[in-house]
Amino acid sequence: MAASSQPTLIGLDWGTSSLRGYLLASDGGVIESVVKPWGIQHLPVGGFAGAFQDVVAAWRGRDQEAASLPVVAAGMVGSRQGWREVPYVDCPADAGAIARGLLAFDSEAGRIHLVPGVIQRGPLPNVLRGEETQIVGALAREPALAAESLVVLPGTHSKWVRVRDGQIIRFETFMTGELFAVLREHSLLGKPAREAGADAIGAGEKAAAFARGLAVARESGAEGVSGRLFTTRSLYLTGELPPAATLDYLSGLLVGEEMRSAIAAHRNQPLPAIVLIGDAALCGRYQEAVATFDVTPARVLGDSAAAGLWEVASAAGLVSAARDSSRSAPHG
């Protein structure tokens, strides 16, 4: 086994809906990974410890050295609803500050280090948990982002994170994914598609409806989409939107509103290029949304949790650069 593929760290990206485990090598590379549907609200028998045991045991049981591999976990596992609540670290925060906020404890299944979230204090406080690790990973993967960048993590709660000099300096939260889900499942707007089935039309028609929603959001200007959400209904009632396309249109309205509002928030300064992190299909939709507003370019970087877990562990001294002298510069 080459030094660079020596198991060195177990990283867990443990969110609300899933648990992703990574066996990381001494250069931070991923040797193996596993995905379980064991988000903190969908735990298996045995709860947190049972899930931990299942994911970690196979890797730890391999040999003498692996038995003591440190485990670092990021995400909602460290929230009030998680295994243990880890106090937030204050914004601005970099990898070092996040590492200093690690909460270590000995569970019945073994020792674990939980990564803290980040809090932005003030009259309108804001928090993130899990995204800080993605950001740290993104900066490790692309050191050029550290100087000045705008990282967008679409999802249930989208985060728009400003990075400067390697620090998270400010962020905003848009509940776009959750809004879409509750409107789809529980509102009048979701009813036609719930009844028709969202797959009753072709991909082209769905894409056109999404683009139409984006355009309506862009054109809404300072009004925003609150007075236009109902067009999801009225365009269906007038026969201009087939029932199966209504949710794509609604998604366009909501993603477009996120974009519109975020751009309005930066109106006194040019927007840096946007880097998207997260699910590929969702990032693709956001990339289209950024293009519709045509104010800055956007590209997709992809999931950076494993790199972030490595970086935090490294900054905390849980893994040592000395262990493998071939470790690459971005991790330094």
Add this chain to the structure above:
Amino acid sequence: MAASSQPTLIGLDWGTSSLRGYLLASDGGVIESVVKPWGIQHLPVGGFAGAFQDVVAAWRGRDQEAASLPVVAAGMVGSRQGWREVPYVDCPADAGAIARGLLAFDSEAGRIHLVPGVIQRGPLPNVLRGEETQIVGALAREPALAAESLVVLPGTHSKWVRVRDGQIIRFETFMTGELFAVLREHSLLGKPAREAGADAIGAGEKAAAFARGLAVARESGAEGVSGRLFTTRSLYLTGELPPAATLDYLSGLLVGEEMRSAIAAHRNQPLPAIVLIGDAALCGRYQEAVATFDVTPARVLGDSAAAGLWEVASAAGLVSAARDSSRSAPHG
């Protein structure tokens, strides 16, 4: 029985969640009224005909003349999910146009005239159904409103209706009530209050949280509240908002966003004074919201469905002014 209290018309305000019946006199005054929980999605045994029979029969059975009283019904009873779908009349629309759009049919329980909704055509079509009758009633009650007014009907789907020269000339829909309900019941934002119980604190603290939400919406400027909804969560997490006050704050954010957006839509013209129609408690909250934004006065007119049903029936010739020469001028 004085001529003015002679039963002349049965009016039904038949919406999604309730059925209100009015026995109207020859001067349009309400002789008796009844409220049943039989909205079109909560019908009793016997469905539409059963509900109709129950409300109408008691009044019709009184005497020979009452047996033939015409029945006019407004609201969602005329929608696609209603008893019969009544085609919308085009905006601009006045009482005459609405009366010409009445759909009469003979149900198994007797003849009924359904009031049409109003449609505003264009790239972003909009519809209302039920509110047109409230507006017609408001103009009958206060003829001074007919020249130029802005009537706001808060509710599940709030309507902002511009009236000029006795016509509905334009309107917007805000899904504020429905948004609040789905977020309260199904989102993360509603969770602390669902667990704490919304009555765990005093009215003063709840009012302060509502006012705080309004202020945040006002201060959001062109950004709007989409990036601030999450503060309902973060203010709870930081202990600045007790769990039982979170929904009042959220309500303030959402009502404030409606206000902010509606004001932004009128930015090139001064807002006329606002007249609020609907549930008294809800109108009170909207009155506070208008005051927070401080751009125009607002007053509460109250429910005008009965007056509107009378006006539409009168314009359709279902009730005759000749029947009672003492009928007052506003109804002419």
